[in-house]
Amino acid sequence: MDTFRDFALTPFVSRCIVAGREVIARLDSADSALYAKHSLGAGGDVSIGADLEAQKIFVRHLLPIAHIDSEESGFIPSSQGISDIILLDPLDGSDNFLSHIPYYGASVALCDAHRICKEAVVIDFCAQRLIARSGDTILEYSLRDSSPRAIKPYVATHSHTPKCGIFEKAYSNPHIAARLFANGLKFRSLGASALSFSLAHKVSFMLFVGSIREYDSKAGLYLCEGLYINQSRDFVLISKDKQIFATIMQLLTQGKD
Incomplete structure (x- = not known):
């Protein structure tokens, strides 16, 4: 059995990969609308255009498999008759994005109806890197290649001598x-x-x-x-x-x- 192949094909991780690549392309467009301030989000911070654009992309890809509780808009119900909930921060590090500091991404947690996490994805939009966990497996993916066949997952590395x-x-x-x-x-x-x-x-x-x-x-x-x-x-x-x-x-x- 090809563990990497099986893991990559889980619906949640697969959809996050596609959504992540789409968000990266949108944020790289340098559209002035991405920097516009909007209303106060569900998480308590003022949303910017980039937050809402990223949320829109994630919702389109993930709502078919779960309800979504987003930092920007709160609870977004799915019409598919399912009980799972995705906790979503579509743009973690909004101030960094606004300041052109290349350290921002997304946090996506697939939970059951009791909000117990079952799968998780964190995406670094700047490094174009996705880290995912399903079960006991933690993998990293490069999102730099546009073709899904180009995904090369590998076990998350552990630095032996970190300085900081x-x-x-x-x-x-x-x-x-x-x-x-x-x-x-x-x-x-x-x-x-x-x-x-x-x-x-x-x-x-x-x-x-x-x-x-x-x-x-x-x-x-x-x-x-x-x-x-x-x-x-x-x-x-x-x-x-x-x-x-x-x-x-x-x-x-x-x-x-």
């Missing part, structure tokens, strides 16, 4: 940033949490401090199962390194006892 971790929201938590620095823990703050979750297998740690929405975290956390994870109301910490995980946990809880 990722600390999202570091700008609003300078006291924690100072503690990490004092303990020799280098980090970068990249501005797209779902993409940063998808890198947790490769970097030394991924830390998000603050309240995080399901739209941003559902798919990424599913990709990270098997790593050391602590998710609380105040932060999410992930690392493949037990010692680094324990050290940062201690830094995060300093002064709370």
Whole structure:
């Protein structure tokens, strides 16, 4: 049995691949409408044209297989008589997109009726890379080739000697940033949490401090199962390194006892 072939043909992953390529082409068009501000989205942020255009593409491809709960428009019912729900952030890192910083993508989590994740996809629109998990298999795909036959999946790589971790929201938590620095823990703050979750297998740690929405975290956390994870109301910490995980946990809880 060809595991890669079988995995690539799951309806959810296949549709995400097609939608992802279409979104990449649309965002690369440099259409001024992509940068226009619209109304407040369901997730609490003001939507821009790129958010809504990406959502439109994902909805067209994914609504036939599940209801969609999108950060931009909230619940979008499917007419197919199904119970699955897709939690969607169609453009994770909108501020990066607006600022021409090449780090933004999408978070797509296929869940059952109880919102328990069954499959997950995170797409990096700039690197044109998709990471998917179905069951116990995590794979990466290049989206650079237009033909589906050109997809070359491979097992997600694990860097053995990462130099840095990722600390999202570091700008609003300078006291924690100072503690990490004092303990020799280098980090970068990249501005797209779902993409940063998808890198947790490769970097030394991924830390998000603050309240995080399901739209941003559902798919990424599913990709990270098997790593050391602590998710609380105040932060999410992930690392493949037990010692680094324990050290940062201690830094995060300093002064709370």
